[in-house]
Amino acid sequence: MSVETVPTESATTAPPRPRRRSNARVATTSVFYALLVALAIVYIYPFLVQVATSFKTDPDAASSPLSLIPQTFSTAAYTQLFLRSDFPTWFTNSVIVTVVVTLGRVFFVSLAGYALARLHFRGRGVVFAGLVAVMSVPTVVLLIPKFLVINTLGIYDSYAGMILPLLVDAAGVFIMKNFFESIPVAVEEQARIDGAGTFRLFWSVVLPMARPALVTIVILSFQGSWNELAHFIVSTQSPELTTLTKGVAQLANGQLSQGRQYPLKLAAALIMTIPVAVMFFIFQRRIMNTSEGAVKE
Numbered sequence: 366m367s368v369e370t371v372p373t374e375s376a377t378t379a380p381p382r383p384r385r386r387s388n389a390r391v392a393t394t395s396v397f398y399a400l401l402v403a404l405a406i407v408y409i410y411p412f413l414v415q416v417a418t419s420f421k422t423d424p425d426a427a428s429s430p431l432s433l434i435p436q437t438f439s440t441a442a443y444t445q446l447f448l449r450s451d452f453p454t455w456f457t458n459s460v461i462v463t464v465v466v467t468l469g470r471v472f473f474v475s476l477a478g479y480a481l482a483r484l485h486f487r488g489r490g491v492v493f494a495g496l497v498a499v500m501s502v503p504t505v506v507l508l509i510p511k512f513l514v515i516n517t518l519g520i521y522d523s524y525a526g527m528i529l530p531l532l533v534d535a536a537g538v539f540i541m542k543n544f545f546e547s548i549p550v551a552v553e554e555q556a557r558i559d560g561a562g563t564f565r566l567f568w569s570v571v572l573p574m575a576r577p578a579l580v581t582i583v584i585l586s587f588q589g590s591w592n593e594l595a596h597f598i599v600s601t602q603s604p605e606l607t608t609l610t611k612g613v614a615q616l617a618n619g620q621l622s623q624g625r626q627y628p629l630k631l632a633a634a635l636i637m638t639i640p641v642a643v644m645f646f647i648f649q650r651r652i653m654n655t656s657e658g659a660v661k662e
Contacts, residue, residue, distance in 0.1 A: 427627070441628070458606060527608075531590055
């Protein structure tokens with residue numbers, strides 16, 4: 366005698382997921398993105414004010430300084446900068462110093478970083494400790510000794526005095542040293558077996574692999590030398606050698622204009638900002654990316 370069983374619904378069937386959690390997650394995400402948008406607006410708004418004010422007239426800038434739409438669109442500030450001031454000279458000096466310093470610093474900090482990472486010589490630990498000590502010293506403390514050294518060497522108020530002290534940077538050497546230490550030694554050993562010397566190893570084998578660190582040094586060197594002010598104050602005094610930072614500082618103090626003249630000052634600051642912004646946006650994806658494997662298994 367067989368007993369038929371009636372199929373019953375499983376008691377273990379999972380109930381539908383409540384929507385409260387998903388709704389709470391959406392609300393949290395929305396609040397988070399709204400906060401990010403608000404912070405972005407707070408951060409970007411002063412730059413937008415700067416751009417808008419540079420195209421205003423002086424009365425318009427004084428009456429509505431925070432407005433993003435000029436009542437009367439004017440390029441008088443830019444005309445005065447380029448045609449009736451020494452702004453082109455400042456710009457030219459900054460370009461010359463920045464290009465030479467960037468190229469020289471990339472080369473010299475790479476050499477120093479490779480020496481500290483790979484070469485074994487007496488006193489290497491002392492040199493590295495001195496490097497770290499220099500990084501911990503505030504820049505303002507070194508201004509007077511820097512002036513004394515520049516004046517003693519006879520390069521005060523010259524391009525040499527503006528460029529030579531900036532060719533090596535302790536932070537750049539530190540970055541390159543750490544990156545070179547992350548490169549496998551086996552790569553150099555193979556090239557050394559093929560007869561490559563120390564400099565050939567550095568230039569042809571190791572340096573191309575350090576491209577992410579080099580891009581980082583290029584950006585930091587360009588930005589640092591372009592925005593440098595204190596060093597140029599203690600190394601030059603001739604108007605012919607004034608850079609953008611020094612000239613814009615004089616402009617902000619009213620030495621080249623009468624009254625406040627916000628459009629003139631903000632136009633100069635805007636032009637000064639453009640090269641650094643372009644450099645950063647071009648190379649931002651290449652800053653200190655992880656290096657590709659160099660040793661074949």
